[in-house]
Each structure stands twice: as C-alpha cells, then as structure tokens.
Amino acid sequence: MDLFPLWLSLRVSLSATALTLLVGVPIAWLLARRRFPGRNVLEAVVVLPLVLPPTVLGYYLLVLVGRRGPLGQALASIGLELAFTWGAAVLAAVVGSIALVIKSVQAGFETVDVQLEQAARTLGRSEWSVFWSVALPLAWRSVLAGTVLAFCRALGEFGITLMVAGNIPGRTQTLPLAIYDRVQANLMDEANALALVAVGIVVVLLFGLSRLARLRY
C-alpha cells in the first residue's frame, strides 16, 4: 500500500500547526489584551473560516494564489509557485485551523488575571517579558489545546485543500483525499486502513493532551 498520503499529511499538518501558532498566538494576544481601531473587524474576520463553506474558501484562495492571482503573480516573479503544490496544502490547512487556535488561545489569555501582568510591569518587566514570563506560562493549557485542535483539523482538511492544492497522487494527495480516492475506486481495504491510521493519530493526540493538561504549570 502506498503510504505517501500519510507522510504528506503529517508533514503538511505539522508545518501548518507551526505556522498557525506563529500567526495565531500574537493575534489572540492582541484580541484578548489590546483595544485598537478595527478590533471588531479583526474579530469577525478571524471566525470567517469557521463559518464559510470550505469550497468557497478554497475558491478564493485559488483566486489569490493562482497563476493570475495577485499573490500568485508576486510569487511567480521570484520563481515560486504555490497553487497545486504541497505548500498550497499547508496554506489550506492554516486557513482551516487558525480560527480554532485564535479562539482557544484568546480565551486562555482572557482568563489570566490582568493584575498579574500589571504586577510584572511594576516589577520592571517589558511587554515582551510580560508575555513570555506571565501570560504564556499561565495560558499554556489553552495554547496546547489549540495546538492539538489545529493539528487534528489540519490533518482532516479536505475541501480547501482539494480546491487550492488539487488531488495529485504522489504530490498533493493528502490522507483524507487518498481515502476519498480509494473509496471512489472501490478499494475498501485500503480506505479502511488509511482511515484507521487517521483515527489512531487523533486518538493518541487527544489522549496525550488529556494527560498533559493534568500537569500544573
């Protein structure tokens, strides 16, 4: 059996999770702690990927990064192509999962007592240090939960990926797409095996999460 879709999915999901955290955690922090113009707009935009149909999201992403799209052209000018590559699958997974990370981490930051951050400031700590020494260590449970949710969501990403990365066996065919393909081809044994692998990964992750969450800090 061809295990390429499994390895691709793991690679895509891990990269997407890392990117999601990198972008999502600062946005979550902004939404939880800062008042700025356009905050409400940002808050609304953040949840859009959760409520829009995946194919619609995928369509717009394709318009954006396709050969004639603004981002696509910019990338092409430096010799890069994103549409229908595994990078596009990463982009799809990021878009699909970032709302989960932002909402979960934002809720986590909001439960941190503002007074603790103020105490850190009076003790001479910079905003950067307040974030790393107080906010993040106290909200780590939410960050962890958001990470696991994002990874699972990225692993299961189907609609957006199909639109923007395609379903090219050996190149962009991720685990969910491969399962779909096998079912279409009536290869039920292979579909079954791949599905079980997906279930196994998610169960192990969720179990690990519940164990970790029992640790205090």
Place this chain on the structure above:
Amino acid sequence: MSGTVSVAIEKRLPGFTLDVRWEAEQSVIGLFGPSGAGKTLTLQCLAGLIRPDAGRIVVGDRVFFDAATGVDLPPQRRRIGYVFQGYALFPHLTVVRNIAFGLRGRPRADRARRAAEVIERLGLGGLERRYPAELSGGQRQRVALGRALAIDPALLLLDEPLSALDAPLRRALRDELREILRAWGTAAVVVTHDFTEAYRLADRIVVYENGRVVQAAPRAELLWQPASEIVATIMGLRNVLHGTVIKATPDRIQLSWRGQTLEAVNSPTRSYLPPPESPIAFFIRPEYVRLVRKDRGAPDPHHMNLMRGRIVGEADFGTVWILRLRLDAAGEPAQGGFDLEVEVPHLVYEILDIERDRHWEFSIHRGSIHVLPA
C-alpha cells in the same frame, strides 16, 4: 529617603471622576474611605498603570507624571513596589522566583543574594520552593511584600493589604505589617476602608469620599478632630448629632440639643466660631458616656452635661454592651427610637445590674463632645 509624595490628579471615567490633591512627607500614608471612593485608582495612577487626564505626580525628586510637560514614566521605570489586593502572586512560580521576579537584569549572584536576604528578613526561610497555592494567607502577604521590597522601591503601594485574610489573622498581621513597614523604612501608601487599619498603619491619613479628598491630617488629629460630618460618617463614628449653637468662644461651645443645654470644648487651633442660632453637628463616642452610680450620691463637679434617660435597647458584644438610651425629654428621639448609644464594659453592666435597672442618670464630659465644623 528624602522629599515628599505629591499627588494632584484628575481622571474622568464613565460615571466617576477622580479629582484629588494631597501631599505628604515620606512616611506611611493612609488613603482611607469607602469602597469606590477612588483610592485604588490613585494607586494605579501612582504606579503608572492608569494615566490621569491632568495633573502631576512627584515622588521625592522624580516627576512620574506631569500633564503640562507631557512627562509620563512607564510603570517599569517608576520603581514602585505594588502590593495588590489579593496579592497577585505569580501562581506558576515558586516563592523564591516570585521574590526575584523584579530583579531581572542584575547578575545572577546578585539576584540570588538579594532574594535570600529578603526571604530571611521576612521570615520566609524554608518556603523557597513552595508555590503560592501552598502558602497560608499570612505567608502570601509576606511574599507579596517581599516581591515588592526586593526591588528596593522608591515608594511602596499597598492596596487593602489585609482584606484577603480572616478576622483573627487580620489583627495579628496588621501589627506584623506595621513592624515590617517601620523596619524597612520605605515610604508607603496604604489603601484601606477600615479606620482602625488606617490608624494602626499610617502616620498621616488622607480621607477619600466620592473621588475627592475630604480631609488630610496626622492620624491623631483625624481621630479627635474630624473636619466635617462627612468625615465623621466615613470614619463610622456613632452618635453623630445635630443641635443649635447658643454661644461659641475659642475654647467653649454651648449648644442646645433635645431641649438640653450641652457644653463642649472648642478647639482653639481650629478657631471655629459659628454664630448663635446656627445649626451645628457634633459627635459623642459611646464609650465616653458615663452612667452615674445611684449609690454614690450627687455627682462631683466633673460630671458635666447631666441628663436622664431610659434604656430602650441593648446588644451584647461579649466584652462590652451597647445600650440605647432615650432621654426623658419630650420630643422625637435624635436617632430614630433612641437618642444616644452608650458602651459599657461587661463587668460594669453586671455590677450596676443594668439588666433590671433601666432608668439612669448619665453625664458626658465637655471634652467628650466633639464639634464638627460645617
């Protein structure tokens, strides 16, 4: 350790305006008043956590804030030790790391030495590796103090430092806190809504009411000469009464109350001389009303302001009884169903057999009737 703390700030919030100015030589300053009067807001402005709309804050020779020149030091650069209400200890850090939290930027050996010194001076030895959740209320308070004192602050701010504790501990820790403040000699501003606490901890007390300062005075002066009826009420004084002036001189005030003529001591330093017939407020501390013993015959000349009345209510507070007296005089009683609250020690209550004997003659020394300027 020289100079003064000088605060003159305005801050408008929805539904509340803070407009206060006070100044004090560096020592322990108490901000006293009811909840919501703006005391904590003042601390936050002092610490730089909230920016006033206008005014100036100076501590010693350093200008923290000056709206006119645009100076506004961030909290990081004010070197203020803030002990928050509820302490705000970092729950994810051990005692020693909480205390060393403000020492970042110093060499490692320095930090360790300073933290160890603070831990030793505050009697926290042996608790270094504990987390805040594993400490008692009193230990938490000392850790919070230690964390603030470790940075050798120019000014220490304490927001209701005892409110997180239960009553018996509260009293013990009030005295402990007083000792610590004296021993470290750091200038401090203590916020409290409890007058006893303010009196025990502070040298000078600033009384807040609804965003304003209604009196600022050394603690003894506040205790004996509240500046107005508002201050007396905030202090929780009982028997705040209203009469009419008969005659006022620099050292005596004669007044009429409930058909009685009372003589009170005026304060020459205050030179309060209300004209005759003007309304006047005064208070009488319940423990200074003296019942006249029936077996001792006529009262001696010290017994001034003699009156008669009946006990119409009483409450047992364990070591003392609070009696409610209604004068024999005609007319409506001054405080609803009664005229005066009187406090007598339990022993006196038993010796005089007050339980059965309800009608008494009593006296109030003229020095115990305190006039409140309008």
